[in-house]
Amino acid sequence: MEAADAASLAVHTQDLAKRYGKTVALSGLTMSVRRAEVFGFLGPNGAGKTTAVKLLVGLALPTAGQGWVLGAPIGDLQTRRRLGYLPELFRYQGWMTAREVLGLHCKLSGMARSEWTKEIDLALDMVGLADRADDKVEGFSKGMQQRLGLGVALLGRPELVLLDEPTSALDPVGRHDVREIIRQLKARGTAVFLNSHLLTEVEQICDRLAVVDHGRVIATGTMSQILGQDGAVRVRVTGLPAGSRAALGEFGTLEAEGEWLTFRGLNPDRVPQLVSEIVRQGGRVYAVEPRHETLEDRFLQLLKEQEQ
Amino acid sequence: MTQVLTIARLTILEASRRKLLLALGILTIVVIVLTSWGFSRLPTMNNVTPAEVRLAASQLTILMAFMFSGVLALGSTLVAAPSIASDIESGIALAILPRPIRRSQLLMGKWLGLALLVTLYAAGSGLLELLGIWLGTNYLPPNPVASIAFVAAEGIILMTLALLLSTRLAPMTGGVIALVLFFVAWIGGIALAIGITFDNETIKNIGIGSRLLIPTDGLWHGAIFYLEPSEVLAAARIAGRARAGNPFFADAPLPGIYLAWVVGWLVAIVGLANWSFAKRDL
Numbered sequence: 009m010e011a012a013d014a015a016s017l018a019v020h021t022q023d024l025a026k027r028y029g030k031t032v033a034l035s036g037l038t039m040s041v042r043r044a045e046v047f048g049f050l051g052p053n054g055a056g057k058t059t060a061v062k063l064l065v066g067l068a069l070p071t072a073g074q075g076w077v078l079g080a081p082i083g084d085l086q087t088r089r090r091l092g093y094l095p096e097l098f099r100y101q102g103w104m105t106a107r108e109v110l111g112l113h114c115k116l117s118g119m120a121r122s123e124w125t126k127e128i129d130l131a132l133d134m135v136g137l138a139d140r141a142d143d144k145v146e147g148f149s150k151g152m153q154q155r156l157g158l159g160v161a162l163l164g165r166p167e168l169v170l171l172d173e174p175t176s177a178l179d180p181v182g183r184h185d186v187r188e189i190i191r192q193l194k195a196r197g198t199a200v201f202l203n204s205h206l207l208t209e210v211e212q213i214c215d216r217l218a219v220v221d222h223g224r225v226i227a228t229g230t231m232s233q234i235l236g237q238d239g240a241v242r243v244r245v246t247g248l249p250a251g252s253r254a255a256l257g258e259f260g261t262l263e264a265e266g267e268w269l270t271f272r273g274l275n276p277d278r279v280p281q282l283v284s285e286i287v288r289q290g291g292r293v294y295a296v297e298p299r300h301e302t303l304e305d306r307f308l309q310l311l312k313e314q315e316q
Numbered sequence: 317m318t319q320v321l322t323i324a325r326l327t328i329l330e331a332s333r334r335k336l337l338l339a340l341g342i343l344t345i346v347v348i349v350l351t352s353w354g355f356s357r358l359p360t361m362n363n364v365t366p367a368e369v370r371l372a373a374s375q376l377t378i379l380m381a382f383m384f385s386g387v388l389a390l391g392s393t394l395v396a397a398p399s400i401a402s403d404i405e406s407g408i409a410l411a412i413l414p415r416p417i418r419r420s421q422l423l424m425g426k427w428l429g430l431a432l433l434v435t436l437y438a439a440g441s442g443l444l445e446l447l448g449i450w451l452g453t454n455y456l457p458p459n460p461v462a463s464i465a466f467v468a469a470e471g472i473i474l475m476t477l478a479l480l481l482s483t484r485l486a487p488m489t490g491g492v493i494a495l496v497l498f499f500v501a502w503i504g505g506i507a508l509a510i511g512i513t514f515d516n517e518t519i520k521n522i523g524i525g526s527r528l529l530i531p532t533d534g535l536w537h538g539a540i541f542y543l544e545p546s547e548v549l550a551a552a553r554i555a556g557r558a559r560a561g562n563p564f565f566a567d568a569p570l571p572g573i574y575l576a577w578v579v580g581w582l583v584a585i586v587g588l589a590n591w592s593f594a595k596r597d598l
């Protein structure tokens with residue numbers, strides 16, 4: 009893809025790679041994030057998620073490849089006005105109040121001074137820190153610091169917000185709040201790049217996602233593209249004669265756990281056929297549970313396939 | 317330029333909020349009051365002539381300048397060595413640098429803020445101490461402003477060196493290295509004086525080398541010169557070899573070429589610091 013096409017995208021990278029000495033942190037990342045979409049970047053610890061975001065915001069220099077953010081080459085100074093970023097590990101100046109930290113970032117991003125108060129109040133409100141705005145940051149808990157970090161990333165209505173594990177220090181209420189914030193961002197047309205190792209988080213809010221492991225993308229697409237069409241069915245059966253299971257193998261990969269049999273990769277249309285076949289073999293069916301494959305199943309499976 | 321000034325302001329604000337300025341200010345005033353009282357005792361001693369008071373006051377003034385320049389050198393190292401390094405360690409830099417600010421602007425902002433603090437401290441403490449001495453003994457060194465300027469320059473040189481180290485090394489490591497270099501340069505200055513007096517080429521070259529590589533001691537000698545009344549200079553010239561190795565004596569002002577070297581050194585170290593910071597992965 010050419011630079012011109014990259015303009016219509018929030019993020020586009022072409023074989024973007026980063027090595028630290030011998031460690032390959034990211035190898036040949038090629039992907040696109042559209043405007044106003046929530047993009048999940050999912051992978052286990054050490055997969056290269058933080059490295060990817062650092063390359064995108066210019067904190068680390070790529071060893072190969074190219075990238076564009078909001079149409080400009082990564083690192084472009086003026087484009088950074090339209091970006092929001094929440095680092096994974098960070099602290100703000102403990103000797104400042106939350107409001108002062110936000111003020112500093114307003115100033116650094118070149119926002120007109122007349123807008124500061126409005127923007128700061130808006131950000132404080134969104135992350136639920138309005139009542140602690142004038143307290144020193146050094147007295148904040150890790151969760152409150154993370155809320156402040158999120159507030160900093162939202163300042164000035166950026167067109168793209170990159171969040172690196174935004175919920176790592178938050179309680180369930182905080183996680184819920186973050187999901188709400190991300191939904192609001194999407195509603196007002198902001199693209200969100202969300203780094204996470206939390207599958208449920210990604211599952212609940214992302215429009216599209218990429219699964220990364222060991223520095224490379226192993227799957228990318230919408231949730232249903234990654235999960236695939238075929239589901240699985242769990243059946244509770246007794247009285248099935250030994251040896252008859254082999255015959256059921258044609259319905260899908262079979263896993264047995266006591267009385268429960270799980271058939272993976274089964275087209276839902278064939279469920280009645282499966283049940284009558286079990287009955288024909290002499291089995292007694294107590295329960296049939298169609299099961300959608302969860303992202304977690306798929307994720308673990310992808311990682312396993314990757315290792316082989 | 318606005319970004320540089322924002323960071324400079326932030327650096328000074330931090331020093332003030334963290335009570336560094338307050339603590340340093342109080343301690344300095346206590347020292348100045350005590351030493352001024354000490355100076356005021358000089359003329360009251362038994363059978364002392366005004367010329368003797370003047371001589372003693374001039375030598376003690378140099379020692380006071382030495383103490384303040386030492387405080388300034390240690391202080392500016394301790395403040396500069398963590399300035400970049402601990403912002404990186406704590407992640408403050410991670411949040412700030414993705415804003416539309418260049419790394420060089422962040423670094424130069426820190427440099428400017430620290431340079432202002434060093435200058436402010438050198439001027440404030442120097443002028444107050446000289447005022448105290450003048451009130452106590454009626455003695456004023458020949459060129460107080462020039463000597464304070466050299467003390468401030470010495471602090472800025474060491475601060476800049478610590479800032480360079482701070483772009484790559486942990487705060488403690490950078491601070492220790494800068495201080496070791498500072499003391500090595502001091503010994504190098506003594507070697508130079510000995511080499512000159514006894515006309516030993518090798519020792520002289522070592523001394524010159526150290527004075528070129530780390531100009532702190534060179535600038536300190538610039539400061540001393542402007543604190544020496546003419547009769548002290550004349551007496552020392554008569555003493556000849558006896559003055560050898562006295563680290564509190566300078567028999568000539570710094571040559572212009574050396575001052576040019578120091579300016580060049582400063583520009584080079586600032587440039588190196590910018591380059592080193594720009595190339596670093598955070």
Ligand SMILES: Nc1ncnc2c1ncn2[C@@H]1O[C@H](COP(=O)(O)OP(=O)(O)O)[C@@H](O)[C@H]1O
Binds near residue numbers: 058
């Ligand atoms: N500054 C660095 N120096 C050396 N290795 C690094 C550095 N940053 C990251 N790495 C390595 O790069 C890999 C990817 O790390 P990271 O991007 O932080 O993963 P994630 O965010 O997915 O947990 C890891 O193996 C990590 O050890």
Ligand SMILES: [Mg+2]
Binds near residue numbers: 054058173
């Ligand atoms: Mg990470």
